[in-house]
Amino acid sequence: MGRILDISERIILVLLFAGFAWANWRSEHLANLLVLATEAMTVFFILIRRQAFSISAQPVDWLLALGGTMLPLVARPGGQSFAPEVVGIVAMIGGAVVSAAAKLSLNRRFGIAPANRGVQRNWAYSIVRHPMYVGYFMAQFGYLLINPSPWNIGLYLAAWSLQFGRILREERWLLTDPEYQAYAASVRFRLVPGVF
Template identity: 40%
Template sequence: MDSKDYVDRSLERALSQATPRALSRTQWREMAVEVSVRLCCALLLSIFAYAAILQWRVAPERLTVLLLALASSLTVGLSLFARIPEKRDWRPLSIVLSVGGTFYFLAIELAPGIRLIPEQVGASLCCAGILWQLFAKASLRRSFGILPANRGIVTRGAYRLVRHPIYLGYFITDIGFLSTNFGWRNLLVYAGLFALQIGRLLREERLLSQDPGYRGYQAIVRYRIIPGVF
Protein backbone atom coordinates (compact mmCIF):
# COMPACT_ATOMS: atom_id res chain seq x y z
CA MET A 1 0.00 0.00 0.00
CA ASP A 2 1.51 3.35 -1.00
CA SER A 3 1.41 6.43 1.19
CA LYS A 4 -1.42 8.06 -0.81
CA ASP A 5 -3.75 5.07 -0.36
CA TYR A 6 -2.89 4.95 3.33
CA VAL A 7 -3.75 8.67 3.78
CA ASP A 8 -7.00 8.34 1.80
CA ARG A 9 -8.17 5.37 3.87
CA SER A 10 -7.17 7.10 7.09
CA LEU A 11 -9.20 10.17 6.16
CA GLU A 12 -12.18 8.02 5.17
CA ARG A 13 -12.04 6.15 8.48
CA ALA A 14 -11.71 9.39 10.46
CA LEU A 15 -14.73 10.96 8.72
CA SER A 16 -16.88 7.85 9.24
CA GLN A 17 -16.04 7.93 12.95
CA ALA A 18 -16.57 11.69 13.33
CA THR A 19 -20.09 11.73 11.89
CA PRO A 20 -21.68 9.42 14.50
CA ARG A 21 -20.02 11.43 17.29
CA ALA A 22 -21.41 14.69 15.83
CA LEU A 23 -24.88 13.17 15.58
CA SER A 24 -24.56 11.79 19.07
CA ARG A 25 -23.70 15.23 20.48
CA THR A 26 -26.74 16.73 18.76
CA GLN A 27 -28.96 14.03 20.14
CA TRP A 28 -27.52 14.57 23.61
CA ARG A 29 -28.27 18.29 23.43
CA GLU A 30 -31.86 17.62 22.35
CA MET A 31 -32.23 15.07 25.11
CA ALA A 32 -30.86 17.53 27.68
CA VAL A 33 -33.38 20.19 26.62
CA GLU A 34 -36.24 17.68 26.70
CA VAL A 35 -35.30 16.40 30.17
CA SER A 36 -34.82 19.95 31.52
CA VAL A 37 -38.26 21.04 30.30
CA ARG A 38 -39.93 17.97 31.76
CA LEU A 39 -38.20 18.43 35.12
CA CYS A 40 -39.34 22.07 35.21
CA CYS A 41 -42.92 20.96 34.49
CA ALA A 42 -42.73 18.40 37.29
CA LEU A 43 -41.44 21.06 39.73
CA LEU A 44 -44.25 23.52 38.91
CA LEU A 45 -46.83 20.77 39.26
CA SER A 46 -45.40 19.71 42.62
CA ILE A 47 -45.56 23.26 43.98
CA PHE A 48 -49.19 23.65 42.94
CA ALA A 49 -50.23 20.21 44.19
CA TYR A 50 -48.64 20.92 47.58
CA ALA A 51 -50.51 24.25 47.88
CA ALA A 52 -53.80 22.60 46.89
CA ILE A 53 -53.38 19.79 49.42
CA LEU A 54 -52.68 22.34 52.18
CA GLN A 55 -55.97 24.10 51.32
CA TRP A 56 -57.83 20.80 51.33
CA ARG A 57 -56.40 19.78 54.71
CA VAL A 58 -57.71 23.02 56.22
CA ALA A 59 -61.22 22.28 54.86
CA PRO A 60 -61.55 18.56 53.92
CA GLU A 61 -65.08 19.14 52.61
CA ARG A 62 -63.59 21.12 49.68
CA LEU A 63 -63.19 18.12 47.40
CA THR A 64 -63.01 20.29 44.28
CA VAL A 65 -59.60 21.64 45.36
CA LEU A 66 -58.25 18.11 45.70
CA LEU A 67 -59.80 17.10 42.39
CA LEU A 68 -58.27 20.13 40.65
CA ALA A 69 -54.84 19.00 41.86
CA LEU A 70 -55.59 15.50 40.55
CA ALA A 71 -56.73 16.80 37.15
CA SER A 72 -53.64 19.00 36.84
CA SER A 73 -51.42 16.06 37.76
CA LEU A 74 -53.02 13.98 35.02
CA THR A 75 -52.48 16.70 32.42
CA VAL A 76 -48.87 17.51 33.25
CA GLY A 77 -47.87 14.12 34.65
CA LEU A 78 -48.80 12.16 31.54
CA SER A 79 -46.99 14.65 29.31
CA LEU A 80 -43.77 13.85 31.20
CA PHE A 81 -43.87 10.33 29.77
CA ALA A 82 -45.13 11.17 26.28
CA ARG A 83 -43.05 10.04 23.34
CA ILE A 84 -41.04 12.69 21.54
CA PRO A 85 -42.84 13.59 18.28
CA GLU A 86 -41.22 13.79 14.87
CA LYS A 87 -42.74 17.21 14.21
CA ARG A 88 -43.63 19.83 16.80
CA ASP A 89 -44.84 23.43 16.54
CA TRP A 90 -42.12 25.59 18.14
CA ARG A 91 -43.51 28.95 17.03
CA PRO A 92 -43.67 31.51 19.88
CA LEU A 93 -47.46 31.90 19.79
CA SER A 94 -47.96 28.14 19.96
CA ILE A 95 -45.63 27.95 22.95
CA VAL A 96 -47.49 30.77 24.75
CA LEU A 97 -50.88 29.16 24.09
CA SER A 98 -49.71 25.71 25.16
CA VAL A 99 -47.83 26.75 28.29
CA GLY A 100 -50.56 29.18 29.36
CA GLY A 101 -53.30 26.63 28.70
CA THR A 102 -51.45 23.97 30.68
CA PHE A 103 -50.07 25.88 33.67
CA TYR A 104 -53.06 28.19 34.18
CA PHE A 105 -53.63 26.51 37.53
CA LEU A 106 -50.69 28.45 39.00
CA ALA A 107 -52.86 31.61 38.80
CA ILE A 108 -55.99 30.11 40.39
CA GLU A 109 -57.15 31.40 43.75
CA LEU A 110 -57.32 28.29 45.94
CA ALA A 111 -58.78 30.03 48.99
CA PRO A 112 -62.54 29.52 49.48
CA GLY A 113 -64.74 31.54 47.13
CA ILE A 114 -68.45 31.84 46.47
CA ARG A 115 -70.33 28.56 46.00
CA LEU A 116 -72.72 28.99 43.10
CA ILE A 117 -73.61 25.30 43.35
CA PRO A 118 -73.19 22.79 46.22
CA GLU A 119 -69.72 21.35 46.72
CA GLN A 120 -71.00 17.83 46.02
CA VAL A 121 -72.38 18.88 42.63
CA GLY A 122 -69.15 20.65 41.68
CA ALA A 123 -67.13 17.63 42.80
CA SER A 124 -69.36 15.36 40.69
CA LEU A 125 -68.70 17.53 37.64
CA CYS A 126 -64.96 17.44 38.34
CA CYS A 127 -65.08 13.64 38.66
CA ALA A 128 -67.02 13.32 35.42
CA GLY A 129 -64.51 15.56 33.62
CA ILE A 130 -61.53 13.63 35.02
CA LEU A 131 -63.03 10.26 34.06
CA TRP A 132 -63.66 11.52 30.53
CA GLN A 133 -60.08 12.82 30.35
CA LEU A 134 -58.80 9.41 31.43
CA PHE A 135 -60.87 7.72 28.73
CA ALA A 136 -59.63 10.17 26.08
CA LYS A 137 -56.00 9.91 27.20
CA ALA A 138 -56.23 6.12 27.29
CA SER A 139 -57.40 6.34 23.68
CA LEU A 140 -54.29 8.40 22.89
CA ARG A 141 -51.93 6.13 24.86
CA ARG A 142 -48.52 7.86 24.69
CA SER A 143 -49.50 10.23 21.86
CA PHE A 144 -50.00 13.07 24.33
CA GLY A 145 -48.06 16.23 25.01
CA ILE A 146 -48.20 19.94 25.71
CA LEU A 147 -47.04 21.56 22.46
CA PRO A 148 -49.01 21.04 19.23
CA ALA A 149 -47.42 18.08 17.46
CA ASN A 150 -48.15 15.22 15.12
CA ARG A 151 -47.70 12.12 17.25
CA GLY A 152 -49.80 9.99 14.93
CA ILE A 153 -53.48 10.18 13.97
CA VAL A 154 -55.76 8.61 16.59
CA THR A 155 -59.34 7.69 15.66
CA ARG A 156 -60.19 5.12 18.34
CA GLY A 157 -62.12 5.39 21.60
CA ALA A 158 -63.23 8.90 22.53
CA TYR A 159 -61.86 10.18 19.22
CA ARG A 160 -64.71 8.49 17.40
CA LEU A 161 -67.07 11.09 18.92
CA VAL A 162 -65.16 14.39 18.72
CA ARG A 163 -61.72 15.36 17.45
CA HIS A 164 -60.50 16.84 20.75
CA PRO A 165 -62.24 14.95 23.56
CA ILE A 166 -59.59 15.85 26.16
CA TYR A 167 -60.59 19.51 25.88
CA LEU A 168 -64.17 18.51 26.64
CA GLY A 169 -62.95 16.80 29.82
CA TYR A 170 -61.00 19.93 30.77
CA PHE A 171 -64.09 22.09 30.25
CA ILE A 172 -66.33 19.92 32.45
CA THR A 173 -63.72 19.82 35.23
CA ASP A 174 -63.11 23.58 35.05
CA ILE A 175 -66.83 24.39 35.25
CA GLY A 176 -67.14 22.14 38.30
CA PHE A 177 -64.30 23.89 40.11
CA LEU A 178 -65.23 27.45 39.11
CA SER A 179 -68.88 26.99 40.12
CA THR A 180 -67.91 26.02 43.66
CA ASN A 181 -64.92 28.38 44.01
CA PHE A 182 -66.24 31.45 42.23
CA GLY A 183 -64.49 34.81 42.41
CA TRP A 184 -63.46 37.56 40.01
CA ARG A 185 -59.86 36.36 39.89
CA ASN A 186 -60.88 32.80 39.08
CA LEU A 187 -63.41 34.03 36.53
CA LEU A 188 -60.71 36.02 34.73
CA VAL A 189 -58.29 33.06 34.90
CA TYR A 190 -60.80 30.67 33.37
CA ALA A 191 -61.96 33.17 30.74
CA GLY A 192 -58.33 33.53 29.69
CA LEU A 193 -57.88 29.76 29.83
CA PHE A 194 -60.81 29.08 27.51
CA ALA A 195 -59.46 31.64 25.01
CA LEU A 196 -56.00 30.03 25.18
CA GLN A 197 -57.41 26.54 24.73
CA ILE A 198 -59.39 27.53 21.65
CA GLY A 199 -56.32 29.14 20.11
CA ARG A 200 -54.22 26.11 21.04
CA LEU A 201 -56.76 23.74 19.52
CA LEU A 202 -56.95 25.68 16.24
CA ARG A 203 -53.16 25.77 15.87
CA GLU A 204 -52.99 22.06 16.62
CA GLU A 205 -55.51 21.39 13.88
CA ARG A 206 -53.55 23.58 11.47
CA LEU A 207 -50.48 21.44 12.08
CA LEU A 208 -52.33 18.13 11.89
CA SER A 209 -54.19 19.17 8.73
CA GLN A 210 -50.90 18.88 6.84
CA ASP A 211 -51.37 15.13 7.19
CA PRO A 212 -53.77 13.68 4.56
CA GLY A 213 -54.85 11.07 7.11
CA TYR A 214 -56.05 13.77 9.50
CA ARG A 215 -57.95 15.56 6.74
CA GLY A 216 -59.79 12.31 6.08
CA TYR A 217 -60.49 12.01 9.82
CA GLN A 218 -61.92 15.56 9.87
CA ALA A 219 -64.37 14.59 7.13
CA ILE A 220 -65.65 11.69 9.27
CA VAL A 221 -65.68 13.33 12.73
CA ARG A 222 -67.05 16.80 12.13
CA TYR A 223 -67.03 18.40 15.58
CA ARG A 224 -64.02 19.43 17.63
CA ILE A 225 -65.24 19.43 21.24
CA ILE A 226 -69.04 19.48 21.66
CA PRO A 227 -71.13 17.44 19.17
CA GLY A 228 -73.56 19.66 17.28
CA VAL A 229 -72.01 22.90 18.65
CA PHE A 230 -68.27 23.23 17.97
Protein backbone atom coordinates in the same frame (compact mmCIF):
# COMPACT_ATOMS: atom_id res chain seq x y z
CA MET B 1 -32.79 23.36 20.84
CA GLY B 2 -35.79 21.02 20.73
CA ARG B 3 -34.36 18.89 23.54
CA ILE B 4 -33.80 21.97 25.73
CA LEU B 5 -37.39 23.13 25.14
CA ASP B 6 -38.68 19.65 25.96
CA ILE B 7 -36.76 19.40 29.25
CA SER B 8 -37.59 23.01 30.23
CA GLU B 9 -41.28 22.42 29.56
CA ARG B 10 -41.29 19.33 31.79
CA ILE B 11 -39.40 21.00 34.66
CA ILE B 12 -41.68 24.06 34.68
CA LEU B 13 -44.78 21.87 34.53
CA VAL B 14 -43.62 19.70 37.45
CA LEU B 15 -42.80 22.77 39.57
CA LEU B 16 -46.18 24.41 38.88
CA PHE B 17 -47.96 21.13 39.58
CA ALA B 18 -46.13 20.80 42.91
CA GLY B 19 -47.45 24.21 44.02
CA PHE B 20 -50.96 23.36 42.81
CA ALA B 21 -50.85 19.98 44.58
CA TRP B 22 -49.64 21.51 47.84
CA ALA B 23 -52.36 24.19 47.87
CA ASN B 24 -55.17 21.78 47.03
CA TRP B 25 -54.03 18.92 49.24
CA ARG B 26 -54.47 21.23 52.24
CA SER B 27 -57.80 22.61 50.99
CA GLU B 28 -60.99 22.29 53.02
CA HIS B 29 -62.80 21.00 49.92
CA LEU B 30 -61.97 17.36 49.31
CA ALA B 31 -63.57 17.74 45.88
CA ASN B 32 -60.52 19.79 44.83
CA LEU B 33 -58.60 16.51 44.85
CA LEU B 34 -60.54 15.50 41.72
CA VAL B 35 -58.96 18.31 39.70
CA LEU B 36 -55.65 17.52 41.36
CA ALA B 37 -55.92 13.93 40.06
CA THR B 38 -56.74 15.20 36.55
CA GLU B 39 -53.74 17.52 36.54
CA ALA B 40 -51.50 14.76 37.95
CA MET B 41 -52.45 12.57 35.01
CA THR B 42 -51.48 15.40 32.63
CA VAL B 43 -48.04 15.68 34.23
CA PHE B 44 -47.55 11.91 34.21
CA PHE B 45 -48.32 11.52 30.50
CA ILE B 46 -46.12 14.48 29.58
CA LEU B 47 -43.24 12.91 31.48
CA ILE B 48 -43.59 9.55 29.66
CA ARG B 49 -44.63 10.79 26.21
CA ARG B 50 -42.94 9.48 23.11
CA GLN B 51 -40.95 11.49 20.61
CA ALA B 52 -43.00 13.41 18.04
CA PHE B 53 -42.75 12.76 14.29
CA SER B 54 -43.03 16.50 13.81
CA ILE B 55 -43.63 19.44 16.12
CA SER B 56 -44.60 23.04 15.53
CA ALA B 57 -41.80 25.57 15.82
CA GLN B 58 -44.23 28.53 15.81
CA PRO B 59 -43.84 30.65 19.00
CA VAL B 60 -47.60 31.39 19.00
CA ASP B 61 -48.38 27.67 19.14
CA TRP B 62 -46.02 27.19 22.05
CA LEU B 63 -47.34 30.23 23.97
CA LEU B 64 -50.96 29.13 23.56
CA ALA B 65 -50.17 25.55 24.54
CA LEU B 66 -48.01 26.41 27.54
CA GLY B 67 -50.40 29.11 28.76
CA GLY B 68 -53.49 26.91 28.35
CA THR B 69 -51.80 24.05 30.19
CA MET B 70 -49.91 25.90 32.88
CA LEU B 71 -52.21 28.77 33.88
CA PRO B 72 -54.74 26.44 35.55
CA LEU B 73 -51.92 25.19 37.78
CA VAL B 74 -51.76 28.57 39.52
CA ALA B 75 -55.44 28.42 40.54
CA ARG B 76 -55.85 28.23 44.29
CA PRO B 77 -58.63 27.16 46.66
CA GLY B 78 -60.77 29.95 48.03
CA GLY B 79 -63.75 32.19 47.49
CA GLN B 80 -67.37 31.91 48.52
CA SER B 81 -69.17 29.39 46.32
CA PHE B 82 -72.28 30.77 44.59
CA ALA B 83 -73.59 27.39 43.44
CA PRO B 84 -74.42 24.21 45.33
CA GLU B 85 -71.18 22.32 45.89
CA VAL B 86 -72.68 19.21 44.29
CA VAL B 87 -72.83 21.00 40.91
CA GLY B 88 -69.09 21.68 41.04
CA ILE B 89 -68.39 18.12 42.18
CA VAL B 90 -70.45 16.61 39.34
CA ALA B 91 -68.64 18.84 36.79
CA MET B 92 -65.26 17.86 38.23
CA ILE B 93 -66.10 14.14 38.22
CA GLY B 94 -67.42 14.35 34.66
CA GLY B 95 -64.36 16.30 33.55
CA ALA B 96 -62.00 13.89 35.30
CA VAL B 97 -63.65 10.90 33.61
CA VAL B 98 -63.62 12.50 30.14
CA SER B 99 -60.04 13.72 30.57
CA ALA B 100 -58.87 10.31 31.83
CA ALA B 101 -60.55 8.55 28.90
CA ALA B 102 -58.86 10.93 26.46
CA LYS B 103 -55.44 10.61 28.10
CA LEU B 104 -55.67 6.83 28.26
CA SER B 105 -56.73 6.84 24.60
CA LEU B 106 -53.65 8.85 23.66
CA ASN B 107 -51.33 7.16 26.13
CA ARG B 108 -47.78 8.15 25.13
CA ARG B 109 -48.98 10.32 22.23
CA PHE B 110 -49.79 13.07 24.72
CA GLY B 111 -48.01 16.43 24.53
CA ILE B 112 -48.38 20.15 25.07
CA ALA B 113 -47.27 21.94 21.89
CA PRO B 114 -48.83 20.96 18.55
CA ALA B 115 -47.05 17.81 17.44
CA ASN B 116 -47.76 14.73 15.42
CA ARG B 117 -47.18 11.60 17.49
CA GLY B 118 -49.56 9.55 15.37
CA VAL B 119 -53.30 10.02 14.84
CA GLN B 120 -55.58 8.46 17.45
CA ARG B 121 -59.02 7.58 16.08
CA ASN B 122 -60.37 5.24 18.74
CA TRP B 123 -62.25 5.38 22.00
CA ALA B 124 -62.72 8.99 23.19
CA TYR B 125 -61.32 10.30 19.91
CA SER B 126 -64.05 8.61 17.89
CA ILE B 127 -66.63 11.03 19.37
CA VAL B 128 -64.89 14.42 19.10
CA ARG B 129 -61.41 15.39 17.97
CA HIS B 130 -60.36 17.05 21.25
CA PRO B 131 -62.03 15.19 24.13
CA MET B 132 -59.19 16.02 26.49
CA TYR B 133 -60.00 19.73 26.28
CA VAL B 134 -63.66 18.91 26.96
CA GLY B 135 -62.54 17.18 30.14
CA TYR B 136 -60.34 20.11 31.12
CA PHE B 137 -63.14 22.64 30.63
CA MET B 138 -65.59 20.56 32.67
CA ALA B 139 -63.21 19.84 35.57
CA GLN B 140 -61.91 23.41 35.70
CA PHE B 141 -65.45 24.82 35.60
CA GLY B 142 -66.36 22.59 38.56
CA TYR B 143 -63.26 23.76 40.43
CA LEU B 144 -64.20 27.37 39.70
CA LEU B 145 -67.73 26.85 41.03
CA ILE B 146 -66.32 25.64 44.34
CA ASN B 147 -63.43 28.16 44.40
CA PRO B 148 -64.79 31.34 42.75
CA SER B 149 -62.18 33.84 43.86
CA PRO B 150 -61.55 36.84 41.58
CA TRP B 151 -58.05 35.40 40.95
CA ASN B 152 -59.46 32.06 39.76
CA ILE B 153 -62.18 33.67 37.63
CA GLY B 154 -59.67 35.83 35.75
CA LEU B 155 -57.19 33.01 35.50
CA TYR B 156 -59.65 30.50 34.04
CA LEU B 157 -61.09 33.02 31.59
CA ALA B 158 -57.56 33.64 30.33
CA ALA B 159 -56.72 29.91 30.27
CA TRP B 160 -59.92 28.98 28.40
CA SER B 161 -59.31 31.72 25.84
CA LEU B 162 -55.83 30.35 25.28
CA GLN B 163 -57.21 26.80 25.01
CA PHE B 164 -59.63 27.80 22.24
CA GLY B 165 -56.78 29.48 20.37
CA ARG B 166 -54.68 26.40 21.02
CA ILE B 167 -57.32 24.11 19.51
CA LEU B 168 -57.54 26.20 16.35
CA ARG B 169 -53.75 26.40 15.96
CA GLU B 170 -53.32 22.71 16.73
CA GLU B 171 -55.92 21.83 14.11
CA ARG B 172 -54.14 24.01 11.58
CA TRP B 173 -50.89 22.19 12.30
CA LEU B 174 -52.36 18.68 12.24
CA LEU B 175 -54.39 19.27 9.07
CA THR B 176 -51.14 19.34 7.10
CA ASP B 177 -51.06 15.54 7.61
CA PRO B 178 -53.24 13.55 5.15
CA GLU B 179 -53.98 10.96 7.85
CA TYR B 180 -55.33 13.68 10.16
CA GLN B 181 -57.32 15.17 7.28
CA ALA B 182 -59.06 11.81 6.83
CA TYR B 183 -59.69 11.62 10.59
CA ALA B 184 -61.14 15.17 10.66
CA ALA B 185 -63.46 14.25 7.79
CA SER B 186 -64.82 11.25 9.71
CA VAL B 187 -65.00 12.93 13.17
CA ARG B 188 -66.40 16.31 12.23
CA PHE B 189 -66.58 18.14 15.57
CA ARG B 190 -63.80 19.40 17.79
CA LEU B 191 -65.45 19.64 21.22
CA VAL B 192 -69.23 19.32 21.16
CA PRO B 193 -71.00 17.06 18.63
CA GLY B 194 -73.29 19.08 16.39
CA VAL B 195 -71.94 22.44 17.67
CA PHE B 196 -68.15 22.92 17.44
